Amino acid sequence: MITLAxxxxxxxxxAMKGVIRRESAxxxxxxxxxxxxxxxxxxxxxxxxxLPEFPPAVHCAVVDPGVGxxxxxxxxxxxxHAIVAPDNGLAxxxxxxxxxxxxxxxxxxxxxxxxxxxPESATFHGRDVFAPAAAAVRENAWGxxxxxxxxxxxxxxxxxxxRYVDRTLPEPTVERDAAGVPTSIEGEVLAVDDFGNxxxxxxxxxxxxxxxxxxxxxxxxxxxxTFDEVPPGDPLVTVGSHGFVECDVNDGRGAEAFGLAxxxxxxxxxx
Numbered sequence: 001m002i003t004l005a006x007x008x009x010x011x012x013x014x015a016m017k018g019v020i021r022r023e024s025a026x027x028x029x030x031x032x033x034x035x036x037x038x039x040x041x042x043x044x045x046x047x048x049x050x051l052p053e054f055p056p057a058v059h060c061a062v063v064d065p066g067v068g069x070x071x072x073x074x075x076x077x078x079x080x081h082a083i084v085a086p087d088n089g090l091a092x093x094x095x096x097x098x099x100x101x102x103x104x105x106x107x108x109x110x111x112x113x114x115x116x117x118x119p120e121s122a123t124f125h126g127r128d129v130f131a132p133a134a135a136a137v138r139e140n141a142w143g144x145x146x147x148x149x150x151x152x153x154x155x156x157x158x159x160x161x162x163r164y165v166d167r168t169l170p171e172p173t174v175e176r177d178a179a180g181v182p183t184s185i186e187g188e189v190l191a192v193d194d195f196g197n198x199x200x201x202x203x204x205x206x207x208x209x210x211x212x213x214x215x216x217x218x219x220x221x222x223x224x225x226t227f228d229e230v231p232p233g234d235p236l237v238t239v240g241s242h243g244f245v246e247c248d249v250n251d252g253r254g255a256e257a258f259g260l261a262x263x264x265x266x267x268x269x270x271x
Contacts, residue, residue, distance in 0.1 A: 001026055001029050001057045002024065002135070003051070004017070005043070005050075005061045006035065006126060007033070008126065009034060012033075013126075016060070016126050019127055019132055019135070020131050024138050024139050026138045029057075031050055034194075037063075040088045041263075043061065043090055044089060044167060044169070045169060047061055047090075051081070051097065052101035056147070058081070058138045059081060059084070059098075060126075060131060061090055062085065062086065064086040066088055068125070071088055072161070073087065073113070075112045075158060076111050077110040077149065078094075078098040078109055081098045081099075081146065082152070083098070084114075084130050086130075087161075087164050092167050092168075096109065112153075112155075112160060113158065114129065170187075171201065172187035172201055172203075172206070173185070182270060183269070184269050186267055188264070189201075189261060189263060189265075192254075196249070196252070202245040203243060204244060207245060207268070212271040216259070221234075222237070225239075227248065228250070230250050233250065233252055235258065247260060
């Protein structure tokens with residue numbers, strides 16, 4: 001299969017599908033086309049969460065605020081998968097997760113640069129660069145068990161990347177007392193989902209055993225396993241399915257209740 005993930009909304013992904021269908025009979029799966037607009041870091045977080053659920057595939061991911069500039073276009077072989085994406089840090093976090101999920105280890109990555117001739121448009125490389133590259137990888141570098149390294153390396157449109165943007169998601173800072181219990185956790189908002197849930201970069205295990213937290217000085221709120229542990233409209237802190245701490249509201253929007261947005265700092269203090 002070839003998966004598609006963009007911030008394009010509609011109808012632009014349909015044009016990408018048309019290009020791929022001219023060159024490949026692969027099954028096409030839409031991951032999302034409402035990824036945070038122009039935010040490769042947030043998109044990398046979501047794809048790191050979603051793509052490891054797929055069997056080996058070619059993943060075409062385009063969130064590309066630098067479209068038309070001299071930023072490179074790349075293919076990352078990650079375990080038995082491949083990611084086709086702009087070289088802006090979007091591809092590497094999910095590629096590491098894919099490689100780890102296939103049992104080859106998070107560093108089992110090989111990166112190629114796509115040799116781009118002259119795209120028809122300076123504003124739609126999803127159609128003109130990434131879609132045809134994804135089709136070419138699927139049709140020419142697919143083996144019985146996923147991506148074939150030798151076939152991928154022999155593709156004429158690819159050359160080994162001398163360098164690439166190696167994005168890592170930020171790590172929180174945790175202060176602890178003499179017994180090792182957290183006294184302060186300084187993190188950052190990675191994303192806000194469609195429900196208004198504020199997803200931080202704080203691993204869920206960091207708050208194990210903590211019953212209540214203050215978030216950026218707000219009144220303390222309960223640390224809950226499920227939304228239903230607090231009344232509708234009440235705030236809470238929980239650990240999402242992605243494994244990170246969230247600041248949420250049961251039947252409401254955590255982003256508004258806590259006054260938080262992507263890339264803002266968040267301080268969690270046990271209450």
